Amino acid sequence: MDLETLKQxxxxxxxxxxxTLITVLYVALRLNRPLLIEGAAGVGKTEIAKxxxxxxxxxxxxxxxxxxxxxxxxxxxxxxxxxLLSIQVNMxxxxxxxxxxxxxxxxxxxxxxxxxxxxxxxxVVLLIDEIDKSDEEFEAFLLELLSDMQVSIPEIGTVKAxxxxxxxxxxxxxxxxxxxxxxxxAYLYIEYPDMDxxxxxxxxxxxxxxxxxxxxxxxxxxxxxxxxxxLKKPSVAETLDWAQALDALGxxxxxxxxxxxxxxxxxxxxxxxxxxxxxxxxxxxGAECTGDxxxxxxxxxxxxxxx
Amino acid sequence: xxxxxxxxxxxxxxxxxxxxxxxxxxxxxxLRQEGLDITPNETAxxxxxxxxxxxxxxxxxxxxxxxxxxxxxxxxxxxxRIFDSFFLSEDAIRxxxxxxxxxxxxxxxxxxxxxxELRGETESLFYNEAQREAYASLSEEERQRLQNMKDxxxxxxxxxxxxxxxxxxxxxxxxxxxxQMMMEDAALGNPYAIDPEIGLLFRDISQFEDSEIPxxxxxxxxxxxxxxxxxxxxRKHSGRTSALDFRRTIRRGLETGGSFYRLAYRRxxxxxxxxxxxxxxxGSMVQFSEFVLRFIQSLNQASDSSRVFLFSEELREAxxxxxxNMDLFRDYVRRSGVYGRGTDLGAALKKxxxxxxxxxxxxxxxxxxxxxxTVNMSGAVQELLRARSxxxxxxxxxxxxxxxWKYLNSVQTMAELCTMISCSTLQELAAACxxxxxx
Numbered sequence: 001m002d003l004e005t006l007k008q009x010x011x012x013x014x015x016x017x018x019x020t021l022i023t024v025l026y027v028a029l030r031l032n033r034p035l036l037i038e039g040a041a042g043v044g045k046t047e048i049a050k051x052x053x054x055x056x057x058x059x060x061x062x063x064x065x066x067x068x069x070x071x072x073x074x075x076x077x078x079x080x081x082x083x084l085l086s087i088q089v090n091m092x093x094x095x096x097x098x099x100x101x102x103x104x105x106x107x108x109x110x111x112x113x114x115x116x117x118x119x120x121x122x123x124v125v126l127l128i129d130e131i132d133k134s135d136e137e138f139e140a141f142l143l144e145l146l147s148d149m150q151v152s153i154p155e156i157g158t159v160k161a162x163x164x165x166x167x168x169x170x171x172x173x174x175x176x177x178x179x180x181x182x183x184x185x186a187y188l189y190i191e192y193p194d195m196d197x198x199x200x201x202x203x204x205x206x207x208x209x210x211x212x213x214x215x216x217x218x219x220x221x222x223x224x225x226x227x228x229x230x231l232k233k234p235s236v237a238e239t240l241d242w243a244q245a246l247d248a249l250g251x252x253x254x255x256x257x258x259x260x261x262x263x264x265x266x267x268x269x270x271x272x273x274x275x276x277x278x279x280x281x282x283x284x285x286g287a288e289c290t291g292d293x294x295x296x297x298x299x300x301x302x303x304x305x306x307x
Numbered sequence: 308x309x310x311x312x313x314x315x316x317x318x319x320x321x322x323x324x325x326x327x328x329x330x331x332x333x334x335x336x337x338l339r340q341e342g343l344d345i346t347p348n349e350t351a352x353x354x355x356x357x358x359x360x361x362x363x364x365x366x367x368x369x370x371x372x373x374x375x376x377x378x379x380x381x382x383x384x385x386x387x388r389i390f391d392s393f394f395l396s397e398d399a400i401r402x403x404x405x406x407x408x409x410x411x412x413x414x415x416x417x418x419x420x421x422x423x424e425l426r427g428e429t430e431s432l433f434y435n436e437a438q439r440e441a442y443a444s445l446s447e448e449e450r451q452r453l454q455n456m457k458d459x460x461x462x463x464x465x466x467x468x469x470x471x472x473x474x475x476x477x478x479x480x481x482x483x484x485x486x487q488m489m490m491e492d493a494a495l496g497n498p499y500a501i502d503p504e505i506g507l508l509f510r511d512i513s514q515f516e517d518s519e520i521p522x523x524x525x526x527x528x529x530x531x532x533x534x535x536x537x538x539x540x541x542r543k544h545s546g547r548t549s550a551l552d553f554r555r556t557i558r559r560g561l562e563t564g565g566s567f568y569r570l571a572y573r574r575x576x577x578x579x580x581x582x583x584x585x586x587x588x589x590g591s592m593v594q595f596s597e598f599v600l601r602f603i604q605s606l607n608q609a610s611d612s613s614r615v616f617l618f619s620e621e622l623r624e625a626x627x628x629x630x631x632n633m634d635l636f637r638d639y640v641r642r643s644g645v646y647g648r649g650t651d652l653g654a655a656l657k658k659x660x661x662x663x664x665x666x667x668x669x670x671x672x673x674x675x676x677x678x679x680x681t682v683n684m685s686g687a688v689q690e691l692l693r694a695r696s697x698x699x700x701x702x703x704x705x706x707x708x709x710x711x712w713k714y715l716n717s718v719q720t721m722a723e724l725c726t727m728i729s730c731s732t733l734q735e736l737a738a739a740c741x742x743x744x745x746x
Contacts, residue, residue, distance in 0.1 A: 003360065003367075023360070023370040030359055031352050031375070038380065067536040084566055174533060182378035183344065189380050228518060231525050271521070 009055035034167035039190035042235015049127035065134035118161035531605030582613035587677035589619035618655035653686030667697035701725035
């Protein structure tokens with residue numbers, strides 16, 4: 001697949017991208033490198049894996065990381081209860097050695113996402129989400145898997161990958177990822193989208209939302225994000241939720257009253273919500289208000305480009 | 308000092324494929340010099356991908372190389388800087404050359420002027436190259452201020468040149484040293500400054516603005532929550548990997564007709580540590596102390612078995628109840644009467660050492676939170692040695708960046724007596740607290 005084909009596939013998946021993103025994806029794909037994506041929460045890191053799965057027409061296998069995630073939850077586990085039942089049922093009926101051997105066969109193996117992704121006959125997209133939430137031990141184990149594309153299961157031996165998955169790792173940078181793991185990955189950092197890109201995303205995802213409202217919503221969200229005082233910055237998903245909710249409520253114009261009533265869709269901290277008046281008024285004071293601030297409640301003539 | 312990349316050495320256009328590939332290994336070496344960890348594998352990957360994407364589009368080449376070489380946000384920023392100065396267009400090189408020539412000219416003039424201004428002062432004063440450079444880079448006002456001061460005391464009608472020479476020299480030396488430190492900081496650079504998301508974690512705590520404090524507190528809580536999770540996990544983990552608990556396994560087995568359907572493991576008992584925190588709350592230290600205490604209060608394991616003492620010139624034990632609400636910490640410190648005075652670590656430690664019943668035992672970890680600027684240094688050293696012999700371990704969290712320790716005698720002395728950890732940024736503070744929690 002060349003760069004142009006990848007772009008075409010992304011277009012087909014209705015994904016809004018820029019040149020940097022598409023080049024990074026292409027490089028990772030061509031070099032068969034796992035892709036480590038970092039950035040603030042809600043900028044669309046996970047979405048990239050989903051879109052890549054759609055674009056490459058592959059199955060998406062997802063591993064959600066959390067504190068305490070270990071091999072048994074991520075790689076494989078023996079179905080101990082089933083093994084025990086089998087022993088009780090077959091005791092005395094079968095040859096003991098054969099019974100022992102049969103207990104460590106595929107029938108009793110519970111495949112978890114990592115094993116599934118490398119044993120799949122067709123290559124898949126493996127999403128290892130929020131790797132920063134897992135423990136360092138898990139990271140070390142992952143390193144082995146990603147560099148050799150094989151794992152050792154003591155009872156069976158080494159399992160080699162039948163297909164090489166396209167691996168996407170995401171991190172919110174809650175804790176630093178080890179250099180060793182970074183070295184094995186291609187790296188992508190995503191920032192919050194700017195006004196134009198976010199508007200394009202909103203238009204692509206929610207084409208039925210009134211364009212004037214879309215502009216107002218995005219400009220309000222951009223303003224919240226650019227404010228230092230806001231602790232939890234609204235994500236793109238929250239922008240979409242908000243726009244959808246306003247649309248469902250039949251809102252055509254984002255007035256300050258409506259904004260206050262529905263701002264819970266984008267701001268999830270009480271302290272942040274308390275600040276909205278300050279932020280909006282701060283932006284709209286004095287001569288600087290040129291009419292670009294749709295949500296400030298001032299009456300201006302607005303002319304928007306409806307694309 | 309890092310080696311500067313001389314732009315004139317690499318005039319390459321995007322069309323010269325072979326030259327481009329040859330220069331790639333040189334580029335890799337420069338990246339290495341700048342602290343990026345570049346392996347031959349990566350260079351091979353870079354060549355491979357460049358042959359695929361071609362050399363026509365500079366942006367694509369840059370992005371592709373950055374994806375291969377840079378592995379973090381910090382490395383990306385460094386990569387961009389190096390790439391832009393290495394793979395220049397010819398126009399950019401000419402413009403840069405012109406700019407450099409002008410800069411060098413004005414720098415030489417400034418140095419010449421500095422030399423003249425410094426020369427006439429007195430025979431006994433000696434300024435080296437670095438100091439002259441620092442002087443030349445001072446602002447016009449600052450230079451004027453120093454010269455005015457000098458003229459006032461060393462003018463033609465000087466009353467006593469010998470007497471004032473030392474004083475003037477010390478004023479000059481101090482200004483120059485501060486300027487040198489600032490230049491050093493600027494040279495080290497802060498690559499995170501452009502990225503507000505991570506900026507706060509990596510910036511000097513003493514430089515925080517008031518408006519940034521809530522965000523810093525938010526980070527602290529978030530990191531502490533994570534450390535708590537790791538601690539819990541470690542306990543769970545250690546329980547699981549320990550020996551099988553036969554008694555409980557058999558008892559559980561009875562429920563399922565004697566087959567051991569669910570296994571039980573022995574759990575290890577967590578050993579309680581006792582933490583004694585000695586917090587400097589004199590003027591400049593109160594913000595840092597607040598951050599440290601927020602961390603400690605948020606750590607489950609530490610908070611319920613710790614005692615906190617506040618000191619400046621005297622010592623007070625902080626009320627555990629008041630520490631629950633850290634938002635009121637400053638008010639509490641002000642009311643306690645120890646706020647804003649000088650620092651006497653020796654007196655504070657002495658009182659702590661003599662406390663009855665004793666504060667320290669071999670199970671105690673003493674954590675000193677201070678910048679080590681104290682009166683009566685010898686007394687402080689003596690009392691610290693005494694405390695060290697009584698407490699199990701002594702840690703010191705110092706908000707002064709480690710690169711400045713060499714200029715401060717008191718810090719050097721104290722660092723030899725205990726484990727001193729530099730915590731000038733939130734990131735370092737978080738790492739230190741993680742280390743303490745797992746010790």
